[in-house]
Amino acid sequence: MKTExxxxxTKELLTHSNIHSNLAVPQLVEKILEKEEAILSATxxxxxSTGMYTGRSPKDKFIVRDDVxxxxxxxxxxxxxxxEESFDMLLRKVTAYLHDKEELFHFKGFAGADxxxxxxxxxxxxxxxxxxxxxxxxxxxxxxxLNTHQSEFTVIYAPTYKADPAVDGTNSETFIxxxxxxxxxxxxxxxxxxxxxxxxxxVMNFILPQNDILSMHCSxxxxxxxxxxxxxxxxxxxxxxxxADPYRRLIGDDEHGWSSNGxxxxxGGCYAKCINxxxxxxxxxxxxxxxxxxxxxxxxxxSSREPDYDDTSLTExxxxxxxxxxxxxxxxPSVAGHPNTIIFLTADASGTLxxxxxxxxxxxxxxxLSGYTSKLAGTERGVTxxxxxxxxxxxxxxxxxxxxxxxxMLGQKIDQYNSSVFLVNTGWTxxxxxxxxxxxxxxxxxxxxxxxxxxLNSIETVTDKIFGLEAPMHVPGVPDExxxxxxxxxxxxxxxxxxxxxxxxxxxNFSKFNKASEEIRNAGPIYKG
Numbered sequence: 001m002k003t004e005x006x007x008x009x010t011k012e013l014l015t016h017s018n019i020h021s022n023l024a025v026p027q028l029v030e031k032i033l034e035k036e037e038a039i040l041s042a043t044x045x046x047x048x049s050t051g052m053y054t055g056r057s058p059k060d061k062f063i064v065r066d067d068v069x070x071x072x073x074x075x076x077x078x079x080x081x082x083x084e085e086s087f088d089m090l091l092r093k094v095t096a097y098l099h100d101k102e103e104l105f106h107f108k109g110f111a112g113a114d115x116x117x118x119x120x121x122x123x124x125x126x127x128x129x130x131x132x133x134x135x136x137x138x139x140x141x142x143x144x145x146l147n148t149h150q151s152e153f154t155v156i157y158a159p160t161y162k163a164d165p166a167v168d169g170t171n172s173e174t175f176i177x178x179x180x181x182x183x184x185x186x187x188x189x190x191x192x193x194x195x196x197x198x199x200x201x202x203v204m205n206f207i208l209p210q211n212d213i214l215s216m217h218c219s220x221x222x223x224x225x226x227x228x229x230x231x232x233x234x235x236x237x238x239x240x241x242x243x244a245d246p247y248r249r250l251i252g253d254d255e256h257g258w259s260s261n262g263x264x265x266x267x268g269g270c271y272a273k274c275i276n277x278x279x280x281x282x283x284x285x286x287x288x289x290x291x292x293x294x295x296x297x298x299x300x301x302x303s304s305r306e307p308d309y310d311d312t313s314l315t316e317x318x319x320x321x322x323x324x325x326x327x328x329x330x331x332x333p334s335v336a337g338h339p340n341t342i343i344f345l346t347a348d349a350s351g352t353l354x355x356x357x358x359x360x361x362x363x364x365x366x367x368x369l370s371g372y373t374s375k376l377a378g379t380e381r382g383v384t385x386x387x388x389x390x391x392x393x394x395x396x397x398x399x400x401x402x403x404x405x406x407x408x409m410l411g412q413k414i415d416q417y418n419s420s421v422f423l424v425n426t427g428w429t430x431x432x433x434x435x436x437x438x439x440x441x442x443x444x445x446x447x448x449x450x451x452x453x454x455x456l457n458s459i460e461t462v463t464d465k466i467f468g469l470e471a472p473m474h475v476p477g478v479p480d481e482x483x484x485x486x487x488x489x490x491x492x493x494x495x496x497x498x499x500x501x502x503x504x505x506x507x508x509n510f511s512k513f514n515k516a517s518e519e520i521r522n523a524g525p526i527y528k529g
Contacts, residue, residue: 010154012095013124018103020128022146025135025292028105031128038129042305044291045320047298048129053190054297054315056198057174058397060189064179069206074402086169087179091186093168094158098126105131108149110139111200113334114264117213117257120149121200125157133193133294136323138200139268153183153203155196161188178202193296194319197271198398201255204266206400214258214409217395219243220251220265222336228263229452230256232394233345234373235317238426240272241441242345242448244284249331250324258339258413265334270327274298274318277309281441288326295320338417341452344394348427349374349386351436352485352499355478356424356447357469358456361414362523364421368393369407369513369520370506374427386433388502390509404515422451423469430488432498439482446477466499468526503527 013019023031029046032038038048062082063073073079098104105125112118123134134155141149162173174189176199185199201217208215218232219239229248231239240253252265253272272285274295279286289295289307296319299311309318324330344367346353359367371394374386392403399406414421426444430436450456450472461470462484471483481487489495503525510516510524 010122010124010151013098013104013156014106016099016104019106020103021106022108023105023131025132028128028132028135029292031105032132035128037127039300040305041295041298041300041307043289043293043307045289045293045295045322046129046132047295047300047307049297049314050191050193053174053192055192055317056194056397057172057176057190057192060171060174061176061397062170062178063400064177064181066179066181068181069400072206073400078396079400082169082177084181087177087182087186090163090168090170090175090177091156091184094156094161094186094188097161098124098156098158101126107131107134107138108146108151109135109141109268111204111266112257112264113139113252113266113268114257114259114261117208117211117259117264119153119204119207120151121153121155122151123155123157123196125155126159127191129294130157130159130193130196132292133321134196136292136294136321137197137267137269137271153185153200155185155187155199157196158188159191163189180206193294193321194271197267201266202398202400204255204257205398208257209401209405209409212260214406214413215266216256216258216406217254217393217398218256219253220256220263220336220339221245221248222251222331223248223452226337227340227452228336228338229341229343230263230339231343231345232368233347234371234375234391234394236273237345237347237373238444239345240270240285241282242444244282244327246284246329249329250327251331251334251336252324262335262337263339265324268334269321269323272320272322274307274309274320275312275316284327285320288322289320290322290326293320293322293326338413339419342414342419342421343448343451344368344421344423346373346423346425346427347386348372348425348502349388349433350498350502351428351430351432351489352495352502353423353425353427353467354464354469354471354485355429355439355443355483356422356451356456356475357464357471358461359421359423359469360523361411361421362519363469364414365407365411365516365520366510366523367423368410369403369516370509370524371396372506372509374433388505390505404513420451424448424451429482429485436488443478443482447475450475466496466503466525466527468524500527500529504529
């Protein structure tokens, strides 16, 4: 809980003469249009531009180093420390800055759909459209819950306030600062709304494991028989797309907790990538973008205001934020049982990993700790084409604790609940990025369906000679040649060279996990140079 001293900062902002608390969606839309923060699209969604920052700014994120978190945080390039004095000084500046604004917006809600494990939060910010974003992405309380709501973490967001690195101790004009002692998140110098969502996720990744709950960067859905599936993967690997299955009910698209009771969604909405969105390929997402939704950096037709989801002139990281209720087949509340199937998603730009392979427990732990994918264009500032990256637990940028903490918890749960684990490559085939092509979404859906339905349990497999992965030789609805990536390359020697290079990247990356068991270390690629 917040101390009385910490609550004074929030109380000071809430004394603003013109602060709007928990406005209804239509009221927020009216404010957005009145203030000309965004324009109304033909779908009824508001469409905002985030200016020069169209993705997260990971190098501008800091955690306040204090006696509350000092011994727990995995300090380093991901979790950069900032001292308490610098945080307090910047907090005072931002508070004064916001107090001078004509009006402010205030949202109270929850992170966590399970009432036993939810975190009461509040967002105080400058823009109405950011407040609408928060309302759609987090869990909105009922009137009764709102009356008794006591915030335990506050987001203070001043997008137009720019820090002075020389004075404020930041890396640039942009800052995302988390104080676990004061239980405040301070954001400024960027209009990219995703910073709100991901900062709260980082907080949950600190709090939940301390309560024996595994926090996960994954989507989740449940089948007609009650079987639960998890989809792990970084942005752009297909979590949102693949979990939005018309034959399965959605639990959530990005962030979940796994307690002794089962799975629960951390959020109340979805934050979907819009690049090349179409009603044919992703009908649920396409139809979910309607009144009350928020479009980020999507280009609209000048006369009709129809969204052009193929236009990447602003960024490839175009986004839509909408509440779970905009999808028909959801499970409400967003809680379910223990997962039967776990799927690790990777967008392999080298075009060498099998499209699907079943993992042993040891391989599952190896690939979870590795978290390999290709960072896609626009997701972060400065990324203009896919880059091979290893993100521990498929969510390293959001993990305050050491990756082994989350990996050990996942391994225990796989054992305890006998979950099946698959590695699915949603990246390239027939060649590396620039030469091959992206694996067809219809093929990926067919492979995932087969995995979820148990159709791959008895199908003949072939062992990849470089990666040591067991790939099925047949999957209903997928051409056999697609299942063995080497067969899709016209130049086999080029494939071998690319695959061996990726295998060595796996080994080089995994060397930092020197405390991993020999069984887990040996579960990586067979080729060792």
